Amino acid sequence: MTLPTISPAKAHELVRQGAHLIDIRSADEFARSHAKAAENRPLDTLGPVTEPGPVVFLCRSGMRTTVNSPRLAALREGEAYCLEGGLDAWRAAGYPVVEDSSAPLEIMRQVQIAAGLLILAGVFLGFLVAPAWFALSAFVGAGLTFAGVTGWCGxxxxxxxxxxxRAAA
Known part of the structure; x- marks a missing residue:
């Protein structure tokens, strides 16, 4: 069984009536921006959702909730929905979003930036300095492949x- 999707307007109305808005993104994604009424419960640690009343699950674009809809449905016995378009649609509809631009970028975005820069550096140095620098690009590519296969990213x-x-002390 999968959960039905609802529009941001319908979700906002349900939240105004007491529904729970649950953001399934990681804590670092949530810290950077989230719907004002949302509670963070990352998908990788999410257990049964037992709150009374309707529940609306959301992620950034709606893709994560859609793909995981059968799992979310299994964790919820009562009325539950997925927010169509996720936080992006919520924001576009003009509903309140908490933004913290001082929070670090999500770890996976940092990985993408660092990996991209290392691969480009390996290619440029390989052409301009010595072909041995191409090994840097190969090393990063192997690391990304390993991360994709095992789920662990060094x-x-x-x-x-x-x-x-790190959080400030």
């Missing part, structure tokens, strides 16, 4: 230790 683990990704 670069993400390393980036999460960086000072800008």
């Amino acid at each position: 670069m993400a683990s390393l980036l999460s230790l960086m000072p800008w990704n």
Whole structure:
């Protein structure tokens, strides 16, 4: 069974009537921006949702909730929906969104930026300095392949230790 999708207007009306808005994105994504009424419950740790009344699940674009709709439906016995278009649609409809531009970029975006820069550096240095620099691009490509196959990303683990990704004491 999958959950029905509803428009931002319908979701907003349900929230005004007491429905729970549950954002299934990771904590770092949620910290950067989220619907004002949303509660963060990351998909990878989400357990049964037992709150009374309707529940509306959302992610950034609606894709994650749509793909995981059968799993979300299994975690919820009562009335539940997926927000069509996710947070992007919620924002576009003019509903309140909490933004924190001082929060670090999501770890996966940091990985994409770092990997892209390392691959470009390997290619440029390989052409301009010495062909051995092409190995840098190959190393990063192998790391990304390993991350995709195993679900563990060494670069993400390393980036999460960086000072800008740590909470201030």
